[in-house]
Amino acid sequence: MQLNSHLLKAYVSDVSTLVNEMDAILKKRNSVSSLDKESVDALFRIFHTIKASAIVLNDSKTIDVSYKMENIVAYLRKHGPDALPFQQVIKLMFESEYFFRSQLNRMSNTAHVENTEEFEGLLDSFVNAIDFKEDAPTNYMVPFDQFKFIFQNVIDEMSKELDKKVELQFEGEKLLYLDRQILTRLTAPLTQIVRNAMDHGIEPPVERILKGKPEVGVITVTYGVENGIMFITIFNDGEKLNLKKILRRADKLHILTKPRDQYKPEEIAELIMERGFTTREVPCQYSGRGVGMDIIKSTAKDMGGKILINTGETDGFSMTFTFPISAASQKDAIEKMMRGDDIDEQ
Incomplete structure (x- = not known):
């Protein structure tokens, strides 16, 4: 789908706001080495909203990553904030933040763009190691x-x-x-x-x-x-x-x-x-x-x-x-x- 500049700018602005909100939550929870229900709910909303926005622009990479992160957080919502190893989860979340920023830089034609292949591989391995089927969001609805x-x-x-x-x-x-x-x-x-x-x-x-x-x-x-x-x-x-x-x-x-x-x-x-x-x-x-x-x-x-x-x-x-x-x-x-x-x- 060919993107108009106004739509792209609005997308970059909205997702940047969500990523900044996500960053504040992650830094706060990392300082106490734990997640709580409030932060899990907020992160679920952020990943879901990023996914929905990416679907509108048909940004397949962002859709895939946000969907998988949404699966992880959906699991935590159902089984409890401490149901998965904190250090692994927080690392993936920080890496997903860097991934989203890299995608935004790419869309904005910013010179510095991070290589995200290693993170995408780690995310795939983590998701594949745990059965998220019952907790996964309806497929891209x-x-x-x-x-x-x-x-x-x-x-x-x-x-x-x-x-x-x-x-x-x-x-x-x-x-x-x-x-x-x-x-x-x-x-x-x-x-x-x-x-x-x-x-x-x-x-x-x-x-x-x-x-x-x-x-x-x-x-x-x-x-x-x-x-x-x-x-x-x-x-x-x-x-x-x-x-x-x-x-x-x-x-x-x-x-x-x-x-x-x-x-x-x-x-x-x-x-x-x-x-x-x-x-x-x-x-x-x-x-x-x-x-x-x-x-x-x-x-x-x-x-x-x-x-x-x-x-x-x-x-x-x-x-x-x-x-x-x-x-x-x-x-x-x-x-x-x-x-x-x-x-x-x-």
């Missing part, structure tokens, strides 16, 4: 609302560039977890929908005021699962689709497959997802190349889902992304989180 992090950074960056004011709202099930692979596949298409909402939908403050709207636009993300189907609706309260303009543009781009007068409103709306379609004459930083919407369409198809486009007459525009999801994996993740076995709230 992360909350859907992790997308707040991604979407908010996109909105913040584009608001400055486009001189727009936009508020992000999330409405959905708090205990909705997705497998890492699903989240990774959704990142590009959902981010593209948000970028389109910012670029094409939400109007500048002056224009909104002239229309009788609040100067601050709203992008609302609604999500949930019904009958084994996950739905994600992204609505913006900006301009509605201009179907006449879309039809004219599609005709000019030779995308139409039948006479213009034979297209129904919903068919016209779907033209925006055709490869090569764009309403811009000249590409800009955010759109105009005719490939973004095609990514949304193809991803939905690959996941066995579909895209629903709102073609209503009122202002505003929404797209709904649906795909089948395993109810069993959701039930398992939620039950384990409620028991406090593996997944902490962020």
